[in-house]
Amino acid sequence: MFSRLREDIACIRERDPAARSNWEVLTCYPGLHAVLWHRLAHAFWVRGWRWAGRFSSHLGRWLTGIEIHPGATIGRRVFIDHGMGVVIGETAEVGDDCTIYQGVTLGGTSLTKGAKRHPTLGRGVIVSAGAKVLGGFTVGDGARVGSNAVLMQAVPAGATAVGIPARIVQKSGDAAREQAAAKMGFSAYGVTQGDDPVAQAMKGLIDNASGHEHQIALLWQAIEKLSARSRELPVADCVPDDACTTERFDAEELNRLVK
Ligand SMILES: CC(C)(COP(=O)(O)OP(=O)(O)OC[C@H]1O[C@@H](n2cnc3c(N)ncnc32)[C@H](O)[C@@H]1OP(=O)(O)O)[C@@H](O)C(=O)NCCC(=O)NCCS
Known part of the structure; x- marks a missing residue:
């Protein structure tokens, strides 16, 4: 005792x-x-x-x-x-x-x-x-x-x-999200608002958008290569000043809205 x-x-x-x-x-x-x-x-x-x-x-x-x-x-x-x-x-x-x-x-x-x-x-x-x-x-x-x-x-x-x-608390998931968001020039933790369902929805959208952006970049690379090959030009000369290089996913604006 x-x-x-x-x-x-x-x-x-x-x-x-x-x-x-x-x-x-x-x-x-x-x-x-x-x-x-x-x-x-x-x-x-x-x-x-x-x-x-x-x-x-x-x-x-x-x-x-x-x-x-x-x-x-x-x-x-x-x-x-x-x-x-x-x-x-x-x-x-x-x-x-x-x-x-x-x-x-x-x-x-x-x-x-x-x-x-x-x-x-x-x-x-x-x-x-x-x-x-x-x-x-x-x-x-x-x-x-x-x-x-x-x-x-x-x-x-x-x-x-x-x-x-x-x-x-998904520490590993958050780390992956932070890494993806950092590539897009902002911090995903800026939209982490505890249990706010809007913030949770935004996290999902941001993850989804970053995945899409990555896939689009791969597609553009493939198109540029094909286009250069068919016209026998260096790849750099074929990059147009168009959506793939000028339009970006405006994550910072979303971040401001969600705060
Ligand atoms: C709960 C506790 C054990 C968690 O410790 P942990 O596993 O090391 O987790 P962390 O402190 O790193 O927190 C992880 C995440 O949960 C969040 N979090 C922690 N406690 C929270 C709470 N009560 N409500 C909402 N979110 C909370 C943190 O902000 C952090 O979020 P982030 O990853 O987005 O930054 C710790 O906060 C603790 O010591 N609690 C005891 C406090 C207490 O009761 N004291 C009384 C003294 S009289």
């Missing part, structure tokens, strides 16, 4: 730069107190002493502002930072080394008794302040949920989900 308490305190000192001593953590961290109350409540719950489980969970909530249903499964070294307003539902499972900030709900959307209604967090998941994770799906190991996100679908291991409704 004491070794478990020691690791609870150690994990808080590792993850909270504001924690100055073990004594401070033991006496002033409601997240630690809530986890300790939950251990007692859960022990009652799994022995079938349901009222005792509910009542000790209720006392823990009263003292800490953190509500953990006694049926929830909480792993080792789980750190609930600040904690006020955290709600963890009956069928939720929280893996080892998870960090949960204030105002987080691990809730359900179904009212079916006995069913798995609440999420499962893998190991080392971070759920930022105010995020709502709703449903019986899994958030993979090491995944992160941004503050105030409303997450309603599974998240793969290591991914970051942000926004309402939460979407996975």
Whole structure:
């Protein structure tokens, strides 16, 4: 029991730069107190002493502002930072080394008794302040949920989900888009506006337009080569001052409109 308490305190000192001593953590961290109350409540719950489980969970909530249903499964070294307003539902499972900030709900959307209604967090998941994770799906190991996100679908291991409704941040996709946009002389990140659907639509259009522009350039090259060959002229003399060289996709203007 004491070794478990020691690791609870150690994990808080590792993850909270504001924690100055073990004594401070033991006496002033409601997240630690809530986890300790939950251990007692859960022990009652799994022995079938349901009222005792509910009542000790209720006392823990009263003292800490953190509500953990006694049926929830909480792993080792789980750190609930600040904690006020955290709600963890009956069928939720929280893996080892998870960090949960204030105002987080691990809730359900179904009212079916006995069913798995609440999420499962893998190991080392971070759920930022105010995020709502709703449903019986899994958030993979090491995944992160941004503050105030409303997450309603599974998240793969290591991914970051942000926004309402939460979407996975596509870091590699964004990098490719940025590269394509840079070739056209502007920054695609200029049109990244979080979850704004217009901005999302613009991203799609820009990707599409840059793909078309590339294909048109290839076609023009082929036409120029054919034309030079048939007239036996150097390729440079055959390049007309026409659409292929004078008209450009006005991405900067689109960027300004979307801002
Ligand atoms: C959520 C978190 C874990 C994400 O970390 P990460 O995986 O390193 O991701 P990044 O911070 O690089 O953010 C990735 C993208 O998501 C965006 N993002 C991050 N959090 C967001 C949020 N809550 N809402 C909307 N977008 C968000 C970033 O702006 C960035 O967008 P970009 O790629 O277009 O620039 C991190 O922001 C965090 O530390 N959260 C905890 C904060 C918290 O609750 N603190 C409470 C202290 S009391």
